[in-house]
Amino acid sequence: MSIRPEDILCPTEAGLYCPPGGFHIDPLRPVSHALITHGHSDHARPGHGAVLATRQTLDIMAIRYGEDFAASRQAADGPLRIGNVTVSFHPAGHVLGSAQILITPDTGPRILVSGDYCRTPNPVCLPWEPIPCDIFITEATFGLPIFRHPDPLAEAGRLLASMAEFTERPHLVGVYALGKAQRMIALARLSGHDAPIAIHGALQRLCDYHVAQGIDLGPLVPASEPGEARLVLAPPSAFATPWVQRFRDPVLAYASGWMTVRAWARQRGIELPLVISDHVDWPQLTATIRELAPQEVWITHGAEDGLLRWCELNAIPARPLRLVGYEDEPE
The missing domain is CATH 3.40.50 (Rossmann fold)
Incomplete structure (x- = not known):
């Protein structure tokens, strides 16, 4: 029986869940095992049992929530085996410590969860890296053609x-x-x-x-x-x-x-x-999809319908995940 992408990662009420790994990514509520892309409070919430993130994201969560923000924590240094998948963290160019998370199963498609990302050079964090993948999960915060950020x-x-x-x-x-x-x-x-x-x-x-x-x-x-x-x-x-x-x-x-x-x-x-943004604008967003050329695009928060329509017009298989609870850093 072939492995479907949904068998590797699927949306739930608590956020994206990986059944073969037994973990959530940027969960919306406390869970037993959480992988966190970056330290903004709409993605990094306290109260999880175990947290895996970059060392800088763990430090930032401790600054924001206290040293006991999770029962246990581990820095993501190199690829890690979790259950029946391998996960690795790659710079997202969004904020200090931000990462894209690549999920590589034993069999089936490689899924890249980009979190929030930016391709414009940022002097306070590592630059975004292109990561080959079969399924690309992208934000669409500025997923409309009107958003074209200046230098x-x-x-x-x-x-x-x-x-x-x-x-x-x-x-x-x-x-x-x-x-x-x-x-x-x-x-x-x-x-x-x-x-x-x-x-x-x-x-x-x-x-x-x-x-x-x-x-x-x-x-x-x-x-x-x-x-x-x-x-x-x-x-x-x-x-x-x-x-x-x-x-x-x-x-x-x-x-x-x-x-x-x-x-x-x-x-x-x-x-x-x-107009200074730590997210991709419309040209960067569409250019990233073209560059990575994934088999399918999954769209999370933001202008999902606008990006979905662009993918349809360009014959790129895509679907909206309709996850709620993510926005720019809440006040």
Whole structure:
């Protein structure tokens, strides 16, 4: 009897489950054995029995949830045999420690779970690697043709140009605590901003961890004591709290792929939308599918129907998984 892809990996209420390996990938609720692609809280949840992830993702989960986030944990160093499958972790280019997970059964198709991934060079994490596979499971966060992300260094240049124009106004940039904050700092440094950057307290521990991992972020100061720092980074949720009132006439900016949708930015009072994303945009998404040329594409969260239609038009077998519970890093 032939092995079907669903016999190797299938969607369940708890998330993707591998029956021959007895584990879930990025489960939505506590399970006995979990493989985690990266540390964002919509993929990495606490309370599992055993967790397998990259060493950096395990460290990040400990920072976010405490050392007892799981009953046991193991770093994914090289291919590992689990039940009747072999699993291996490969860089995804999304955030520090992020990985694609390849499942190789004894017989049957090789399945690649990409997690969240990005092909644009990112100075704070390893670059995405193309991994041959038979079934490619891809996100579709920006799975519509309107999403075409500009050069992130050019967007950082727009930020510095605004700071040069509005010298008396502090610039507050909304960034997620894991990945986007550190990338925004690194992009500002690459664009020539050598002065101290003020960071909200919610960003401190993860910034410290990146520095400990050898990523140079330059001089950082607490946003509670910004001194002469004119660039301030904070979680987007801070913009809706009294915290923001300590800054006089700030320029509110937000670094996200969603800033492509200008109406979304205007509704939130964002004066300087910066289109900087840690996900693939539409051209990268479709180019990846063409490059890997899998036998079949499975689509998870995001604009599933848009990508599904593109696959149909290009005669690429595809199906939506309709998994719920995944989004950009929740506040």
